[in-house]
Amino acid sequence: MNFIDNPRKLRGFEKNIRVEKVSRRSILKGLGVTGGFVLAAPVMTRQAFAYETGAGKMPHGIVVDPRVFVAVAPDGTVTILAHRSEMGTGVRTSLPLVVAEEMEADWSKVKVQQAHGDEVKFGNQDTDGSRSTRHYLMPMRQIGASARTMLEQAAAKRWGVPATEVKAANHEVVHNASGRKLGFGELAADAAKESVPSIEGLKLKDPKDFRYLGKGQVGIVDLHDITTGKARYGADVRLPGMKYAVIARPPVTGGKLTSFDPDAALKVPGVEKVMQVRGWPWPSKFQPLGGVAVIARNTGAAIKGRDALKLVWDDGANGKYDSVAYRKELEEASRKPGLVVRKEGDADGALKGADKVIVGEYYIPHLAHVSMEPPVAVADVKGDKAEIWAPVQSPGGTREDVAKTLGIPEGNVTVNVTLLGGGFGRKSKCDYALEAALLSKELGAPVKVQWTREDDIHNGFLHTVSVERIEAGLDKDGKVTAWRHRSVAPSIASTFAAGTKHQAPFELGMGLVDMPFEIANISCENPEAAAFTRIGWFRSVSNIPRAFAVQSMVGEIANATGRDQKETLLALIGSPRIVKPNVKDMWNYGEPYDSYPIDTARLRKVVELVAEKGEWGRQVPKGHGLGIAVHRSFVSYIATIVEVAVDEKGKLTVPRVDTAIDCGTYVNPERIASQIEGAAIMGLSLAKYGAVTFKDGKVEQTNFDDFQVVRIDEAPLVTNVHIVPPSPDTPPSGVGEPGVPPFAPALLNAIFAATGKRIRALPIGKQLEA
Amino acid sequence: MIKVKINGQEQSWDGDPDLPLLWFLRDEAGLTGTKFGCGKALCGACTVIVDKEAVRSCITSINDVAGREVTTIEGLHPDGDHPVQKAWRQVNVPQCGFCQAGQIMQAAALLMDNPKPSHDQIREAMSGNICRCGCYQRIENAVHLASTGV
Numbered sequence: 038m039n040f041i042d043n044p045r046k047l048r049g050f051e052k053n054i055r056v057e058k059v060s061r062r063s064i065l066k067g068l069g070v071t072g073g074f075v076l077a078a079p080v081m082t083r084q085a086f087a088y089e090t091g092a093g094k095m096p097h098g099i100v101v102d103p104r105v106f107v108a109v110a111p112d113g114t115v116t117i118l119a120h121r122s123e124m125g126t127g128v129r130t131s132l133p134l135v136v137a138e139e140m141e142a143d144w145s146k147v148k149v150q151q152a153h154g155d156e157v158k159f160g161n162q163d164t165d166g167s168r169s170t171r172h173y174l175m176p177m178r179q180i181g182a183s184a185r186t187m188l189e190q191a192a193a194k195r196w197g198v199p200a201t202e203v204k205a206a207n208h209e210v211v212h213n214a215s216g217r218k219l220g221f222g223e224l225a226a227d228a229a230k231e232s233v234p235s236i237e238g239l240k241l242k243d244p245k246d247f248r249y250l251g252k253g254q255v256g257i258v259d260l261h262d263i264t265t266g267k268a269r270y271g272a273d274v275r276l277p278g279m280k281y282a283v284i285a286r287p288p289v290t291g292g293k294l295t296s297f298d299p300d301a302a303l304k305v306p307g308v309e310k311v312m313q314v315r316g317w318p319w320p321s322k323f324q325p326l327g328g329v330a331v332i333a334r335n336t337g338a339a340i341k342g343r344d345a346l347k348l349v350w351d352d353g354a355n356g357k358y359d360s361v362a363y364r365k366e367l368e369e370a371s372r373k374p375g376l377v378v379r380k381e382g383d384a385d386g387a388l389k390g391a392d393k394v395i396v397g398e399y400y401i402p403h404l405a406h407v408s409m410e411p412p413v414a415v416a417d418v419k420g421d422k423a424e425i426w427a428p429v430q431s432p433g434g435t436r437e438d439v440a441k442t443l444g445i446p447e448g449n450v451t452v453n454v455t456l457l458g459g460g461f462g463r464k465s466k467c468d469y470a471l472e473a474a475l476l477s478k479e480l481g482a483p484v485k486v487q488w489t490r491e492d493d494i495h496n497g498f499l500h501t502v503s504v505e506r507i508e509a510g511l512d513k514d515g516k517v518t519a520w521r522h523r524s525v526a527p528s529i530a531s532t533f534a535a536g537t538k539h540q541a542p543f544e545l546g547m548g549l550v551d552m553p554f555e556i557a558n559i560s561c562e563n564p565e566a567a568a569f570t571r572i573g574w575f576r577s578v579s580n581i582p583r584a585f586a587v588q589s590m591v592g593e594i595a596n597a598t599g600r601d602q603k604e605t606l607l608a609l610i611g612s613p614r615i616v617k618p619n620v621k622d623m624w625n626y627g628e629p630y631d632s633y634p635i636d637t638a639r640l641r642k643v644v645e646l647v648a649e650k651g652e653w654g655r656q657v658p659k660g661h662g663l664g665i666a667v668h669r670s671f672v673s674y675i676a677t678i679v680e681v682a683v684d685e686k687g688k689l690t691v692p693r694v695d696t697a698i699d700c701g702t703y704v705n706p707e708r709i710a711s712q713i714e715g716a717a718i719m720g721l722s723l724a725k726y727g728a729v730t731f732k733d734g735k736v737e738q739t740n741f742d743d744f745q746v747v748r749i750d751e752a753p754l755v756t757n758v759h760i761v762p763p764s765p766d767t768p769p770s771g772v773g774e775p776g777v778p779p780f781a782p783a784l785l786n787a788i789f790a791a792t793g794k795r796i797r798a799l800p801i802g803k804q805l806e807a
Numbered sequence: 808m809i810k811v812k813i814n815g816q817e818q819s820w821d822g823d824p825d826l827p828l829l830w831f832l833r834d835e836a837g838l839t840g841t842k843f844g845c846g847k848a849l850c851g852a853c854t855v856i857v858d859k860e861a862v863r864s865c866i867t868s869i870n871d872v873a874g875r876e877v878t879t880i881e882g883l884h885p886d887g888d889h890p891v892q893k894a895w896r897q898v899n900v901p902q903c904g905f906c907q908a909g910q911i912m913q914a915a916a917l918l919m920d921n922p923k924p925s926h927d928q929i930r931e932a933m934s935g936n937i938c939r940c941g942c943y944q945r946i947e948n949a950v951h952l953a954s955t956g957v
Contacts, residue, residue, distance in 0.1 A: 272842070410842070715942065750931060
C-alpha cells in the first residue's frame with residue numbers, strides 16, 4: 038500500500054518551521070528597496086499562536102519575520118511581500134492588507150511586491166488547499182504588530198516619552214499629550230535600531246478598530262493593470278533573444294516517441310529548429326512527458342510548425358485505456374467489499390435488517406482544469422544557473438524540481454512568480470517550467486514554452502474519475518440506521534508511485550471518512566482502482582464526487598420517505614456536536630482537530646442560514662425546482678440552494694443560487710463573495726458538461742468546443758452569498774475551494790424536484806432531453 | 808510588406824501573411840494585453856477591435872487586417888478610463904483577470920453598436936467570452952453600468 042498522508046511530503050517535508058537569519062543586505066536586495074529600515078526578527082514559536090494551524094507541518098513551515106516581509110522607505114512607502122501565488126482569489130492583496138492593518142499603514146502608501154520562490158526565506162509557498170488565509174492570517178497580523186511596535190518605540194525615544202504614551206495611527210506615530218507626530222518614513226531609520234518586541238508581549242489590534250479587515254472595501258492591487266492590459270501573466274514575459282516553443286507530447290500517458298520527421302516543420306516560415314525533449318517514464322511526479330519541440334521566432338510559427346511534424350509514437354501500456362470499459366470496472370468494484378477505512382457499529386448487519394435500503398451509484402468522469410491561461414513558462418538557463426518566469430502555484434517546489442531536473446544546486450535557481458491566469462490545482466504541477474528549463478539549457482537561449490488548449494486537455498493532470506456507491510438502510514420510521522459508502526477512484530498518489538491502487542488519506546478525508554451524519558452503523562470502504570493517466574489535484578479535489586454522492590443520497594432519502602430535503606438533511610446531521618469518526622488517519626486538511634473539528638452546530642447553522650436567506654420552501658413556478666446541499670471542506674462549512682427551471686424540451690436554466698459560508702474569521706468578504714459566485718459557475722460547468730474521456734489511451738476532447746464550460750448566457754441569473762459573521766475566536770478556514778462541492782448535488786436535487794428525474798451520472802449532458 | 812495600424816501606430820510585417828494577428832500582437836509587436844486562450848475562436852480571450860468590430864485575433868491573419876485599424880486593450884483609452892474599464896473596476900469584476908482584456912474589448916464593441924443593451928442582449932453579446940473563474944454576474948453588471956454612465 039502506498040499511502041501518502043500529505044502529497045507535499047514528496048518534496049522535503051522534513052523541514053518544518055524554520056526562521057532563517059537573513060542579512061539586512063539580502064533583504065534590501067530582495068525587496069528592491071534602497072535605504073530605510075528593515076525590522077529585526079521576532080522568532081515565532083507555535084505556542085505564540087492564538088490558535089493552532091497545520092502551517093508548521095507544511096514543507097518549510099512558516100517564517101514569521103518582518104524583516105523578510107516588510108520594508109519602510111524614507112519617503113514613507115511601505116513595501117509588503119506577497120509570498121503566495123495570485124490566481125484569482127485575491128491573496129496577493131489580502132495577506133499584505135493584514136500586515137498593513139496591524140501596522141497602521143495607510144494602504145494607499147503600500148506597495149505589494151511578489152516574492153520569488155524561496156521557502157527557506159519565506160516559508161511554505163504552496164498556494165493550494167485553500168490554505169493561505171487559514172495559515173497566514175495570524176502570522177501576518179503578528180508581523181504587522183511587530184513593525185508597529187518598533188515604530189512606536191522609535192518615536193517615544195525621539196521625544197523622550199514612555200512608549201505607552203505614543204500610538205501609531207494611519208502611517209504616523211502620534212504623541213497625544215504634546216500633539217507631536219512623526220511619519221513612518223521619518224521613523225524608519227530609528228525603528229530599525231529598536232529591539233524586537235517579544236511575541237508574547239505583542240499587542241494585536243482590537244478587531245473593532247480594524248480599518249480594512251473584514252470590510253471588503255479594498256479592491257485587488259492588480260485591478261487597474263488587469264483592466265488596462267498591463268498585468269503580467271506567465272505568457273507576457275519577454276526577454277531579449279527569447280525563442281518561442283511548442284511541444285508535441287505523447288498522446289498516451291507513458292507513450293514514447295518512435296520516430297519523427299522535422300522536414301515539413303522546418304519549412305514553415307519563422308520556424309528555426311526542431312528538437313527532441315527529454316521525457317520521464319510514467320509515473321514520475323511532475324517531470325515532463327517528453328516529445329518534440331518546435332522552436333520559432335513567434336508562437337504562431339511554432340504552432341504551425343508543430344502541425345507539420347510527422348510523428349510516430351509507441352503508446353505503451355496505457356494505450357488500452359477506455360473510459361466506457363473503465364466505468365464498468367469501477368462500478369463492479371463498488372459492488373464488492375473494499376478496504377474498510379471507517380467503521381462504526383455494524384453496517385452490514387444493519388443493512389440486512391433494514392426496513393428499506395436505498396442504493397445510489399454515482400459516477401463522475403475525469404475533469405480538466407482549463408484555466409484561461411494554458412500552462413506556459415519562460416526559462417533562461419546559463420551554465421549552472423537558471424532563471425524561470427512562470428505562473429506557478431508552488432514556487433518553492435518549482436525551484437526544487439528545476440534544480441533536480443537540471444542537476445544544479447537549488448540556490449542557483451530563481452523562480453519569478455507571475456500572475457496566474459487561473460490555477461485550480463493544475464499549476465501546482467510545474468512540468469511546463471521544467472520543459473522550458475530543459476529547452477533553454479539545450480538551446481543556450483531564453484525560451485518560452487506555450488501549451489495550447491489542446492495540450493492542456495490532452496496532457497494535463499486530470500481530476501480523478503470515480504464511482505461512489507452509497508447504501509442507506511432505513512428503519513420503519515424512515516430513520517437512517519446504516520450507511521455504507523464505497524468510493525472507487527484512481528488516486529493522485531498514482532502520479533507519484535507506480536502501482537498505487539488505493540486513495541490516500543488526504544483523498545479519503547475529503548468527504549468520505551469525515552462524513553458528519555449521526556448514524557449508528559457506518560462503513561466507508563475504498564476498493565482498488567488503478568490509474569491509466571496522470572491524476573492531479575483539481576479545485577476541491579475528492580470533495581466533488583463525495584458531496585455529489587452524499588448530498589444526492591440525502592435527496593433520495595427525502596424522496597423515499599416523503600420528507601422535505603432540508604429537514605431530512607438536518608435530521609441526518611443530527612445533534613450539535615463534535616464528530617469523532619473512528620478513522621485511523623483523519624487528515625482533516627492537515628489541521629489540528631482541536632482547532633478545526635467537525636462541528637455539526639456550524640454545519641447546521643449554514644443550512645439554516647441558507648434556508649432563511651435563500652427562502653427555502655418558497656413557491657416556484659411550474660417546471661422549477663429547489664435543491665439544497667451542504668458540505669464541509671477545507672475546514673469551512675458551506676450550504677447551497679439552487680433553483681432550476683427545466684422546460685418541456687429539457688433545457689436547463691438556473692434562475693437563482695444562494696450559498697451560505699462559514700469560513701471563520703476572514704479578511705475580505707468581497708473576495709469571498711467573488712469566489713463563491715465563481716464556484717457556482719464551476720459547479721454548473723462540471724455538472725452540465727464536465728467530461729474528459731479516453732479511447733485507445735487518448736483523450737477524446739480537444740478544446741472548448743467539446744470540453745465545454747458554462748458561458749455567461751447560461752450562468753445563474755443571480756448568485757447570492759451569505760457569510761456567517763465570525764465569532765472572535767473562530768480560526769480562519771478555506772474559501773477558494775469549498776464553494777464548488779455542494780453546487781452539483783444542490784442542482785441535481787433541484788432537477789429532481791422540478792422533473793422527478795434523478796441524475797446519478799455526470800455530466801448531465803442530454804439526460805434531461807430524453 | 809503588410810501594413811496595419813495598431814492603436815494609432817503604423818506597423819509593418821514582411822513575414823508569413825497567414826500569421827494570426829494574435830501572435831503578431833503579442834510576440835512581434837510586444838502588445839501582450841491580448842491573450843491566448845484557445846486558438847480556435849472559442850473563448851474570446853484574444854478579442855480586439857478591428858475598425859469598429861470585435862474580432863478574435865487568434866483566427867484572424869495579419870493579412871486580413873492589412874490597411875485596417877486595430878485597437879487592443881492597450882489602446883482602448885489613453886489612461887485606461889474607457890467607461891467599460893471604469894465600470895469593471897467599480898464592480899470589482901476580475902478574479903484571475905486573464906480573460907478580462909477580451910471581455911472588456913467585447914463589451915466596448917457591444918456598446919459602440921448598442922449603447923443601451925438589455926440584460927439579455929448583454930448575455931448574448933458576451934457569450935463568446937469564457938471566464939473560467941466565473942465572473943459572469945459581475946461582467947453583466949459592469950456592462951450594464953458602463954451603458955448607464957459610470
